[in-house]
Amino acid sequence: MLSGDGPPWADTVRGLAHRVLGPVAESVRFAARDGDGHEYACEAAGGVLSIAATDGVSASVALHHYLREHCGTSVGWDTVLPLGLTSLPDAPLRQSVARVREGYYFNFCTYSYTMPYWDWADWEREIDWMALHGITMPLAITGHEAVLHAAYSLLGLDDQQIRGFLGGPGYLPFQFMGCLDNFAGPLSSSWIESHRELGARVLDRERAFGMTPVLPAFTGHVPPEIASTARAGRRYWQGFESWVLDPADPLYERIGAEIARAQIKLFGTDHLYAADPFIEMIPIDADPAFPGAVAAATLAGLQAADPDAVWLMQAWPFSYQRDFWTEERVNAFLDAIPDDRMLVADLWAEHDPLWDRFQEFSGKPWLWCALLNFGGRTDPGADLRGMPAGIEAALAGPMPSAGLGLSMEATRNNPVFFELVADQIWNEVPDLDAWLDAFVSQRYGTRGRQAAGLRAAWRGLLGSVYDARGVRIAPDQFKGVLTAGPSYARIPGGVAELRADAARALWYQPAVLAEAWERLIEVAEHDRDLPAGPLGHDLVEVGVAYMARVADRCHLDAVERSVLLGAASAPEIDRFLRVFDDLDRMLACRPEYTFQHWEAKALSHAGDPADRDVLADNARRIITVWGTSDSPLLDDYAGRHWSGLVGGYYRDRWALWADGLDRALAAPGESEAELRERLRERAELFLREGAPPAPGDLGDLATESRRLFTAYAGQAGPLAQPQEHDR
Structure with a gap:
């Protein structure tokens, strides 16, 4: 099965294997595999696991599938690593092809609600999780403040003005989206430098796996010093005021190009750029043609710096402000961009899918994304049974989704829901009950009576908090006192x-949840080591749900x-x-x-x-x-x-x-x-x-x-x- 020279991603995946497996990783071999998409083939014999793959992410998925199916263990956000394996069991040849071209990850908000203060150790663990779960297209905004500082310095602003405009470090993603400026800061020079280095390191590792990161782009949002001498309007978001350029002003395209050039100089590019010029904010001009003018100016700025630029846009405004975003306005916006220059993320597709409402976004490639979590709230709850059917419908449409995405506002919550979405990048889930039983056994690495007790507990969770059919899990709903x-x-x-x-x-029924909670407690009491890993997270999450x-x-x-x-x-x-x-x-x-x-x-x-x-x-x-x-x-x-x-x-x-x-x-x-x-x-x-x-x-x-x-x-x-x- 193995042939040819070692692939360029082999050392990167080998590093992941060592972090996940420990010394037994020495018995894993990697090789290149030809293919147009994401593919792998793997088999194990005589204590050696052989993986051939088209790219580093596919090789990582192969490793994870092997661990789940033949070692009875998975790697989640809370798994204690390295795993305690001492040998690699034999496994027959398995060949697999991803069902979609891309696995997308993150939301601008995720960077405020989960990882604003992460260091490299945190990011290394997260990128490993991404690779193991088939993520090929992560949003990457760490260090973008350094890009803005460089670009606005070239445009004549001084250091104090720029750092004041950027505001506090915990709010930077909202600044990048254009929601606010000069809030909860100022940003220190040391932060900008350290996160420039961290952002470069994150991108290097993601690219080494074969991922294609999505970098931020200009949204029209500018400092007041620039707005005061340009054609600009004020806009408002949740009580905050900011300034946005009129796309007819030549500065719009120029600043967009300067930011893209500064970013390419600092971080390189994979030609994918995320910009949401209307995120939860009504455009400053109500003319139905105005969104198209913004779209054209945004793309023109990008292409002035990168002729191969492709713009990724979150479709969230079309849901959040659906009274304003009529079909006429949405089409005017989308039609202003060539189909091969835009990728649309249907951000809340598990609850409010827009792809069928807007005819698969007028021919643009698009991503089916699951949001579920707003603000990083810790309440468990989801519609597990309904979600696979939504994905299958998206993949069976006239213009199927180009990828599946996890667009939660914060990670580390409801892991069962997000694992289920990620699994469908590679595998169909025709039987949720069977999938859940396997998920539970692999999540805890348990067998026998303990595994049976845990599976019974999760059947109770599936019949209670994870049976939210028709329930709107959203910020405007009552969450409890x-x-x-x-x-x-x-x-x-x-x-x-x-x-x-x-x-x-x-x-x-609360009694169903209570019974599930007690079953988890019984397992934790029987095996005092298990709560150090995922069981501890689940005990807390279920306890929170009940309390x-x-x-x-x-x-x-x-x-x-x-x-x-x-x-x-x-x-x-x-x-x-x-x-x-x-x-x-x-x-x-x-x-x-x-x-x-x-x-x-x-x-x-x-x-x-x-x-x-x-x-x-x-x-x-x-x-x-x-x-x-x-x-x-x-x-x-x-x-x-x-x-x-x-x-x-x-x-x-x-x-x-x-x-x-x-x-x-x-x-x-x-x-x-x-x-x-x-x-x-x-x-x-x-x-x-x-x-x-x-x-x-x-x-x-x-x-x-x-x-x-x-x-x-x-x-x-x-x-x-x-x-x-x-x-």
Whole structure:
């Protein structure tokens, strides 16, 4: 099977194999394989695994398929590496071809909500995950601030003006999309330099696997110093104001070209560029022909620097502002670009597919993408059964999707959903139950009774939180009181509305979820090593799912009893607040579920006290108030069930609510303004001081999970199940 010289990607994949397998990786051999797409052939005999592939990603997928099918183990975000394999079992020849040309990954927002503070070790692990899961086309924006600094320096701005325009490091992706500028900064010179180096290293590794990274491009968004002397208009996003050039101004094309040239000089190019000139912002001119003018100017700027440029655009605006984006406007925009110069990402296709609404985007190549997660929220939930059918429909259309993508706003949540999407880059999933059983066994690397218990637990999850058929999992939906901003607006007259909110968040029977949770706990108690890996993540995620509904139940009890009494009911309020304390203990058992871990990663980049202040502010701000403490527009958007937030920030807010409940009941409507001010003050305190330390005297995760389950099992219901039309 193996022939020819060693392929150029072999050393890169060999490095991945060593990080995944440890010493046994010495028994893996790689060779080139001819093919027009992504293909591999692999077999194992006599303790040697031989892989021939068209590219490094296909070789990595081959390795992962072998591990899953013949070693009973997979590599996920939480897998402890290297794996404990001591030999490689024999396996017959397997040949496979990818079902689609591309596997796309990331969303601009992902870079703010997951990896703004990553170092090379974090990125190396992530790029390995990408290769193993068939990602060929990652969005790559690390270090783009260095590109903008270089380009705007050539355009006459000084260092202070540019760094002020760029704003804080945690918000850079939103700056790159044109949503805001000069916010939560300034950006330090040391950050720009270090992330230029990090971005180059990330791109080098991605390209070494054979990936084709997508680099950012100009969106028309400019610093105010440039806007003041150009044809420009103001636009608004979530309370932020920015300036955008009119495409008729020659500066539009010139700046686009300067940015592309600076980027090519610093990072090279694979001729793919991402720009979203209208992301959640209505164009500054309502003329239906205006979007086409923006499109033409954007592409002209790119092609002035790179004649082979292809523009990748997220179709999100067509969904988010569908009243504005009529078929006429969308077609005017798309028709302004030759079909071979644009690639469209249908960003939320698992819920709101646009490809069939806009006739496969007027002939443009397009990507079916799954979003699911907004802001990095930690609530588990998805429609696992419905998603494969959506993908199959996209692949069977008149102009099939050119690829499948993972476009979540944050990673490290709902791994089963994203693994299922990624698997379909290479494999059809005709039987979800069989796929899930294999996923579970491979995820934990378990056999026998333990595997049976885990599979039973996941059947329960499939019948509860992952049975969200017809449910809109979106930022504007009620997510539960744990991370919600307290209010008296529905007290005392709106109790029925509060109950309806809680019911809509419960599209399943709580007892089914509770049984699944207990099965996971039992496995963790039997094998105390398993929670160090993916089981630990899943224990926390399922615990959060159940306790979020317990909190809703306890909140309703507190409100209903207090309304009945005409005064705050201390026992019910105490019980409600105790949920926060108890859940916080369980969360503290996994570092990635602590606020302290997030903030420590941010502060690891601090070069001096001024950097430290900006980094701490950014880390605290984006997952709480997001913008300013007096703006409700994005408050709690990225609500995280993290230790330090649940038992600190969120609990403190509800304690303030409880303190004023007597006054709110005595004088409805008069206490809301006072509560708003007290909550604003609490937010400002958090931005200055951060979260309290993690709870002390913790048991291990299995112990804390059992303690939580014993205290609260059976307390999520009864809540009325929502009617079908409420979904």
